[in-house]
Amino acid sequence: MSEPIPSVASLQLEPGTLWEQVKQRTIAALAGGALQPIATDYVVIEERGIAFIVRIMANLVRKEITQQQRQAVAKTGKPINPFLPYDPNLFVTDLTATHLCLLNKFNVVDHHILIVTRAFEEQTCWLNWQDFLALWLCLREMAGLGFYNGGAVAGASQPHKHLQLIPLTNDEIPMMPAIATAQFQDGIGRVPTFPFVHGLARLDLDPAIAPEQAATSLLAAYETLLKSVGLHPGKLEPGAQQTGAYNLLVTREWMLLVPRSQESYETIAINALGFVGAFLVKTKEQLERLKQLGIFPVLQQVGIPCSVDRETLLQSLPQS
Template sequence: MTTLRAAIERQTAYALACGALHPIETAHTFIDDGGMRFYVRVAENLARKEVARLTPQTSAASSSQPPRDPFLPYEPDLFVGDLSPTHVALLNKFNVIDQHLLIVTRHYEPQEALLDAADFTALIEALREIDGLAFYNGGAAAGASQPHKHLQMVPLPLADDGPHMAPLEALLGSAQAVHGARPIAIVPGLAFVHAFARLDLGPDKGTPDAAALVALDCYRALLDAAGVPAVDVGGAAHQGAPYNLLVTRRWMLVVPRTTECVEGISVNSLGFAGSFFVRNAAQWQTLAQLGPMAALERVSVAR
């Protein structure tokens, strides 16, 4: 049976060869701030992605039609495999990090819908094969670029020369439990509203379905603790505020958001893990002067 990692490597080679995959070339730098070493990637050439991003919008505007859903149908050349009856795994067409995986619902669901047991089952299937960092951008203000529900996962380490963990993990050892029935904690080094919990989603912790229920319970508790309410939209639970979610086999973090950008720099979930992407040297300079931790504070909710 082909493993997920082998399938990703095979499909990556094929998609590169046939021109379906367009990695964004970057120069890798770092900025030390707030007890973390932030990885910062500076784009060398965004022209291809800009054309792909703008052309569908221009066409849609001229025809008064909504933008096309890139996942319905998805590009066959980017298809990695079936994760579950409800989700497929695709390569991220314009990836900044190698082997960037998208975990996408087979049928349309809005990105603002809360994650459910099926989402976590698919995610855990992926995490059990690859010890990576999974994340979810809950809404446009949290960095979501597509309205079709999709989780994302990148392998660890986030940089070739970095330790096998996200930079954020340098601060997690100081996490302090808060009062309540659930093991919710806050991280003193993070000066914005968040909710953190340790958990074990490893391959020896029962079936993926059982582990998904544990993860779902933790996720909903973290949303509550972080002040992200659930609201009913057409009989389905949706987020009442934008947020970012980070998940590994060992922990989960939720951060509520107020805006997508700071000084023109877009911030998604990876920023809170300790990884930024900037479009040019001028944005790198802006981020360095502001400080990555201050940038995270500016796009989130003050604690």
């Protein structure tokens, strides 16, 4: 396991304050126009005993860069990084010496936050102890679902490393009935109905646990899951590039890791939330196509079929 970096002095979030800061910043950012929620309708699709939630964008809203950003790109030839510098109107709080918390500008779910590195790190670098420390500082105060899109193939829209968190409880996660059926061997869980390669770990982290201890436990689970799905055989080197794209989902009770083979299937884009049963489509035509294809078959297509062996998996996975 990678050695943690001592950081007791680096903790900057005052315990018990995050949720109130998120709510107050949301009110101010909505009033000032910095926060631009994506309006959606939604339907529930039943498949294999799971009630999947599929949201449909209203009025063909898109998460697109602004005209000003386009002009900047044309002038500099470089992509815009919205996190460096970040919009101060979306700033929630400092977390640690290495991470801060922002509101997600184009949120679909209320109080969706981003956990962002202060200095630029690539979204295709392995997660590290500091990432998990920052994630836990948020997760212990906002009971919810943390997630990470490891590269563009996994649904990441920005190259600057950032984790995400939405206040979604286990009871509100569509895939929980399936996850609850996981069968464990040597500490690694497999869900019988999942037709794609994945690994599941039990966490059961108490909010009262020391943040440094929680970060160490999360990193250990992450490294174990990476090894279990064939993505990485051993210790993660600081700053090293991932060997394949993947999605990571984390609650206080469990961690799920899913390797990815492609970002979308038949124009239906999938990010980490798809693997817990939440989808976003752009049009009603995409919704109908998703129904025709079947949700589990789509997840299998963007993941890795369970029949693929680990060696083949490692050789074939895209990194970004």
